Amino acid sequence: MNFIRIISLSLLVVLISSCKEKSESSEPINTKPNTIVLISINAPAKYVHYMEQDSLGKTPVDSSGPYATLKSNGFTYLDYMNNVQTWIPKPNVSDTITIECYSENLELSTNNFFTAIKQTFLVKNGDTVVFNFKDNVPKANITNRNVNDIEINYNNFRHQKLFQNKYSSHYLVFGNMFLNANISEYPQKSLDYYDQAQKDYEREMALLDSLHSTNSISEVNYSYRKDALDILMESHKKLKNIKAWLAQHQSLQNNETIEPPIVFDLSQTDSLLKFSFFREYLNNISQYDLELINETNTSSGSAYIDFRIRFDSIIQDKRFNQTAKNYLLFNSYQGIGDNFKVKDKELYFKKLQESTTNRAKLNEVVEEYKLDFDTSDQLILTNIQNDTTTFASVLKRNQGKWLYVDFWASWCAPCLRTMPASNQLRKELDTENIAFIYLALNDTKVNWKKAVQTYQIPENQNYFIENSNVSKVIEDLHIKTIPHYLIYNPNGELVNGYANRPGKGAKEQLQKLISDL
Numbered sequence: 001m002n003f004i005r006i007i008s009l010s011l012l013v014v015l016i017s018s019c020k021e022k023s024e025s026s027e028p029i030n031t032k033p034n035t036i037v038l039i040s041i042n043a044p045a046k047y048v049h050y051m052e053q054d055s056l057g058k059t060p061v062d063s064s065g066p067y068a069t070l071k072s073n074g075f076t077y078l079d080y081m082n083n084v085q086t087w088i089p090k091p092n093v094s095d096t097i098t099i100e101c102y103s104e105n106l107e108l109s110t111n112n113f114f115t116a117i118k119q120t121f122l123v124k125n126g127d128t129v130v131f132n133f134k135d136n137v138p139k140a141n142i143t144n145r146n147v148n149d150i151e152i153n154y155n156n157f158r159h160q161k162l163f164q165n166k167y168s169s170h171y172l173v174f175g176n177m178f179l180n181a182n183i184s185e186y187p188q189k190s191l192d193y194y195d196q197a198q199k200d201y202e203r204e205m206a207l208l209d210s211l212h213s214t215n216s217i218s219e220v221n222y223s224y225r226k227d228a229l230d231i232l233m234e235s236h237k238k239l240k241n242i243k244a245w246l247a248q249h250q251s252l253q254n255n256e257t258i259e260p261p262i263v264f265d266l267s268q269t270d271s272l273l274k275f276s277f278f279r280e281y282l283n284n285i286s287q288y289d290l291e292l293i294n295e296t297n298t299s300s301g302s303a304y305i306d307f308r309i310r311f312d313s314i315i316q317d318k319r320f321n322q323t324a325k326n327y328l329l330f331n332s333y334q335g336i337g338d339n340f341k342v343k344d345k346e347l348y349f350k351k352l353q354e355s356t357t358n359r360a361k362l363n364e365v366v367e368e369y370k371l372d373f374d375t376s377d378q379l380i381l382t383n384i385q386n387d388t389t390t391f392a393s394v395l396k397r398n399q400g401k402w403l404y405v406d407f408w409a410s411w412c413a414p415c416l417r418t419m420p421a422s423n424q425l426r427k428e429l430d431t432e433n434i435a436f437i438y439l440a441l442n443d444t445k446v447n448w449k450k451a452v453q454t455y456q457i458p459e460n461q462n463y464f465i466e467n468s469n470v471s472k473v474i475e476d477l478h479i480k481t482i483p484h485y486l487i488y489n490p491n492g493e494l495v496n497g498y499a500n501r502p503g504k505g506a507k508e509q510l511q512k513l514i515s516d517l
Contacts, residue, residue, distance in 0.1 A: 101125045151218060233262075234281070264278060287310065410451035
């Protein structure tokens with residue numbers, strides 16, 4: 001990024017202050033707010049992207065093939081406390097939200113399966129924005145003023161102009177692993193697509209220059225789109241094989257020929273944080289080149305950095321002001337919550353309390369994840385009638401019976417696909433001394449109760465886990481992925497911590513245990 005572009009963006013961001021939902025309570029602000037109205041028309045219930053479907057609007061030949069899906073894909077923006085907020089429109093109806101705004105502009109961002117770059121809309125204070133959906137992709141229309149369609153819907157324009165609405169080279173840099181059956185080809189293909197992405201980067205920069213020269217996009221959008229594109233290219237360079245290739249390439253070339261990394265003026269953080277691409281930039285530079293921790297479970301695997309080291313490093317990093325630290329520390333704590341033990345969650349929550357000035361976000365995290373560490377030694381459960389108990393009490397009440405315990409969730413597709421087989425298993429073992437226990441993990445009560453009815457899951461031994469994020473019981477049982485099944489004997493002893501699924505050996509497993517007793 002050259003000096004001129006830093007200045008132009010800085011002039012833009014000083015205009016962009018904070019926005020918040022009208023219904024949200026806050027301390028009075030002297031500046032009188034205006035409002036931005038967002039209207040969604042028939043948003044999809046699910047955003048399904050079939051892998052064989054290589055372009056928008058193409059009808060998939062086999063809808064049972066591999067696919068990616070988002071249950072919801074809302075519009076994200078930064079509120080007046082520098083907290084990321086997401087509005088998820090109600091599906092298949094007209095839905096509206098009014099946002100109070102204390103600034104000139106507001107950025108809205110959403111995801112697009114095909115592009116690897118967020119689809120963003122820069123709107124002005126006082127705007128009414130109507131979103132219509134085609135092929136699960138939103139198109140914006142400003143109703144209160146005349147706006148060039150290319151400017152407000154630039155992401156749709158570039159995708160058609162440069163990539164004919166097919167997978168972009170930027171997506172294929174990493175996304176080719178999902179499309180190629182031979183995973184061993186991924187490293188080389190990733191490099192090939194990176195080479196193409198570099199060429200497409202130059203094509204898009206030229207396209208932006210042309211649009212700017214013909215006044216098809218404003219100075220604000222011109223600078224904004226170029227910076228977003230720069231950060232996209234930087235994200236490619238973070239991929240392990242591309243990073244290694246670039247390092248090798250640099251050792252073979254004159255250093256002056258190697259393009260330096262994009263650098264933002266971090267003194268402008270308070271203004272730049274409003275942009276999703278700058279938040280991505282902060283996340284990138286606060287990874288500290290930490291190696292991935294690879295974890296393999298019985299049915300899946302994951303890879304993540306040591307977010308504890310990252311958290312401590314952010315606190316000590318003098319490049320970041322308090323605004324940046326507030327954002328990054330919450331981001332890092334989420335990684336700790338998703339991947340590390342309860343003792344780490346408790347320790348780093350105390351550090352978070354000491355290090356952040358964003359008390360509203362802190363309270364939000366406590367409420368959302370139910371961070372009551374006083375209950376860590378128990379697994380707190382609620383039944384359909386909203387009565388509270390513990391897993392230990394459930395085991396005690398059912399002593400004398402074999403227990404088949406199913407950890408599941410309403411959002412877990414494999415869990416729900418297995419429920420018909422689970423119902424059949426109960427019928428087939430109806431004469432045996434077996435009780436079936438269902439425990440909803442990391443779910444919401446509304447969706448849990450709906451799924452219980454929809455999939456005809458028995459209510460009498462069905463429970464919602466209240467403290468899954470802080471319970472050491474979950475750790476001791478090694479519940480890392482769901483569905484997960486346990487078998488207890490009539491003495492209340494765990495005899496199989498990784499039991500077979502219904503329809504995939506569970507019946508035979510249970511019958512053998514019973515007969516061998």
